[in-house]
Amino acid sequence: MATAMRCEEAEQLIALAVLGALERDGAGGLESHLATCAGCRETVRAFRRAAAVLPQSLEEATPSRQLRRRLMGAVYAGSATAPARPRRVAGLWRRVPQARGFTLAAALAAAASVALAVWGATRGPAAQTETFAVVPAAAPASAHGELTYFPGQGRSVLTVSGLGAPSRDGSAAVYEVWLVPRSGAPAPAAFMSPVPGSGSWTAVVSGDLRGYQAIAATVEPPGGEPQPTGAQEFVVPLSQT
Amino acid sequence: MDQREAGVLDQLWQGSPEAIEVLYDRYGRVAYTVALRVLSDQAAAEDVVQEAFLAIWRRAMTYRPERGSLRSWICAIVRNRAIDRLRGEAGRGRVELPLDERPEGAGVSDTWDQVAAELSREQVRGALRQLPVEQRQTIELAYWAGLSQREIAESMDVPLGTVKGRARLALSKLRDLLQEREQSWQPQ
Incomplete structure (x- = not known):
């Protein structure tokens, strides 16, 4: 059983560790003490909780709007390889609506969209989908692909092939996707991400497409822009919606 | 949660x-x-x-x-x-305490997260103001500036043992203040 003296010494080391100041060579014996002393393990918890409120003493600052857009661009760029539960993805593949002209491109898009896969596999009945063709806008007119819209889920998966790596004036850039309303300015909707090994690009667009006349993509600086500034790469007319 | x-x-x-x-x-x-x-x-x-x-x-x-x-x-x-x-x-090269922290019986409260979430900036600042200045500085140098125990001792020109004691007292007092709040806490 640990003595009171040893516990006091341990508490000093615990406090330093919780504050991030305990050096490894100054921690002698703490780990073995914690293994045998429930009281000091409780001190670890209590000190951690005390330190956890320190950020609440700060005057809250506001990051730039660009940070959110940059973060989500990076998240969606990584979503094709995000750690998903294989069981659930397999569930989606079994649920693919075979009778509605489900194409390889749509299958690819579905596989690429982990978010949609999980959502679709866990929430709803078999989805009714609508598909729209990609129309290239930039020369050379090599972009081709389609948008698969899941109206019941308010999600669309855009898959496009024939796009090179985006660049502006020789610098790295991103493909930014826009929702184009029937009137008013386009709204930023997503960033295109490369699908590893396929040569295609994909994006998940959230929202009900009714009320929009098209989805379009432009080349924008890293992090994107609040309004389109670059050349339009392709457009997806939403004439049936 | x-x-x-x-x-x-x-x-x-x-x-x-x-x-x-x-x-x-x-x-x-x-x-x-x-x-x-x-x-x-x-x-x-x-x-x-x-x-x-x-x-x-x-x-x-x-x-x-x-x-x-x-x-x-x-x-x-x-x-x-x-x-x-x-x-x-x-x-x-700093020590991270063991990660497995499952609650061990009585003394562990489910209300803590709610108590902590309801603390206002002024309440936390008030709790910090109750600490002696040298304890507040120890928190500042360790938690916000990322200094090690030895660096804090050098920076404050005190023995290492003093730094250890101040860190423990600072967190003990914060813990006690917060536990008082927890004991008097009523769900809103």
Whole structure:
């Protein structure tokens, strides 16, 4: 059983560790003490909780709007390889609506969209989908692909092939996707991400497409822009919606 | 943990990008505040927040609700990354306490997260103001500047044992103040 003296010494080391100041060579014996002393393990918890409120003493600052857009661009760029539960993805593949002209491109898009896969596999009945063709806008007119819209889920998966790596004036850039309303300015909707090994690009667009006349993509600086500034790469007319 | 947070966590564990969007909208400001406090540089703070949220998304399965709130977990990740960026190699080589912290019977309260969440900035500042100045400085140098115990001793020109004692007293007093609040806490 640990003595009171040893516990006091341990508490000093615990406090330093919780504050991030305990050096490894100054921690002698703490780990073995914690293994045998429930009281000091409780001190670890209590000190951690005390330190956890320190950020609440700060005057809250506001990051730039660009940070959110940059973060989500990076998240969606990584979503094709995000750690998903294989069981659930397999569930989606079994649920693919075979009778509605489900194409390889749509299958690819579905596989690429982990978010949609999980959502679709866990929430709803078999989805009714609508598909729209990609129309290239930039020369050379090599972009081709389609948008698969899941109206019941308010999600669309855009898959496009024939796009090179985006660049502006020789610098790295991103493909930014826009929702184009029937009137008013386009709204930023997503960033295109490369699908590893396929040569295609994909994006998940959230929202009900009714009320929009098209989805379009432009080349924008890293992090994107609040309004389109670059050349339009392709457009997806939403004439049936 | 409220139901909304539990739902976000479930989505996060499933690898949903939308969950990070929700988390960022909820905790992005406090994360940025923590990073900015450590780094005093807006661009560097934003970089750290972005890296931290990407790490959170990829390491969501490592979060253990019994160890603390999502907010605390996110703040800890952001602070650690900010300190790493500020101190580089000098900030590494510190001891991390054992991660397995399952509650051990009585004395562990389920209400803590709610009590902590309801603390206002002024209440936390008030608790800190009750500490002697040298204890507050020890917290400042360790928690926000990322100094080690030896660096704090050199910086404050005191023996290492004094630094240890101040760190313990500071956190003990904060713990006691917060436990008082917890004991008198009533659900709103």
